[in-house]
Amino acid sequence: MKKHSAVFSFIIIGLAVLFLADLCRVIFLPLKPEDITDKRFTLDCDIRIPPLEERMQWNTNYKLNSLGLRNEEVPRTQGAKEVRILFMGDSCAFGTQAWVGQSQTYPKICGKLLQTEFPSLKITAINGGLPGYSSFQGYRLLKILEPAYHPDIVTVCYGWNDHWEDRFSDRQKVFLNYADYYLNKSAAFYILKLVVKGSGDFIRPLRFSRLWESVKAKDVIRVSPDEYRENISNIIGLCRAKHIKVVLFTAPSNPDGAVPGEGFFETQPFRSFARHPAYNEIVRELARRHSTGLFDLDAAIEAMPYRRQFFADFAHFNGRGHELVARLFLKYAEKEKLVSLPVWQ
Secondary structure, three states: HHHHHHHHHHHHHHHHHHHHHHHHHHHOOOHHHHHOOHHHHHHHOOOOOOOOOOOEEEEEEEOOOOOOOOOOOOOOOOOEEEEEEOOOOOOHHOOOOOOOOOOHHHHHHHHHHHHOOOOOEEEEEEEEOOOOOOOOHHHHHHHHHHHHHHHOEEEEEOOOOOOOEEOOOOOHHHHHHHHHHHHHHHHHHHHHHHHOOOOOOHHHOOOOOHHHHHHOOOOOEOOOOOOOOOOHHHHHHHHHOOOOEEEEEEEOOOHHOOOOOHHHHHHOOOOHHHHHHHHHHHHHHHHHHHHHHEHHHHHHHOOOOOOHHOOOOOOOOOOOOOOOHHHHHHHHHHOOOOOOOHHHH
16 A cells, blocks of 8 residues: 555656646746747747748749748848838738739839839838738737838738638637647656657657647637737737838728639638628728728729729739739829828938
8 A cells, every 4th residue: 555655656746846847948948939830820920031042832933031021131221211111911912823923012013103103212112911821910920020121101901811710710829839839848748758769650749739620620710800900900009109100901802703612712611701891891990990091902993893803813913903902002102192201311
């Protein structure tokens, strides 16, 4: 009896030591972003990677700069009479589909048109669009890009990826990423690897997300309407704190390009497409509430005949669409007197 009691006590003490060791790791261990499973879903959404040579993906050729953007390098120091415009967004700004070239995206065309319109200024247009990004990620990304680029104007166009369905929401993915990280750094897992050393695949890094993906249905909205409202408001607040002009975009759609059970909607429930107008309404609501600029691109394109001619699918612009967006934005910028020298210059 005493022998069993001693063994039990030894096990309890051992587990307590492992628990305390792992608790210290969580509190004191410096987190290494490079070890995170999916860097798109971290507390700071750190996407910094080395510059890439030209590659082909998403029906386009592209190159990324040192901050992971489809853009040339931008000096940290702002030049004389320079106005910087950062176009935040998703794949629609990035320029996927229809073989849209690096200089054929609407952020880059906007930069050229504005430069022609304001020859006495130096217009620097920065493409901050990233495929698959939601407003949740966009807010965290802006906290990286703002101190790097010091933009004078930030445009914000999210929504599509926010209302898609997945197995986890964006916030849940952050939790799972960090849970995966600390699990694989834990003393208990280290002991387990020593005990079963040589068992091959069993020792590969554990992933909570893999476990849940095997049993969880793909029916969670990535960013709920309330979270979307919060994220966009946070972006506005961050810009206001830095005296940056903000322009909210509504994201247009091409219903003719959305067919249930085909293409993108082979794996994405078609009901998620029907949520899009509600997310655009949130953008309009926030523009009124916060008195920010509103570029209602959705309304402008919806009023046009044969709007499908500007789209590669249900959401992404083709080359003609990027040109149209840029020209409409130029008219908006002129009307609203958006472009002017920063106060400090």
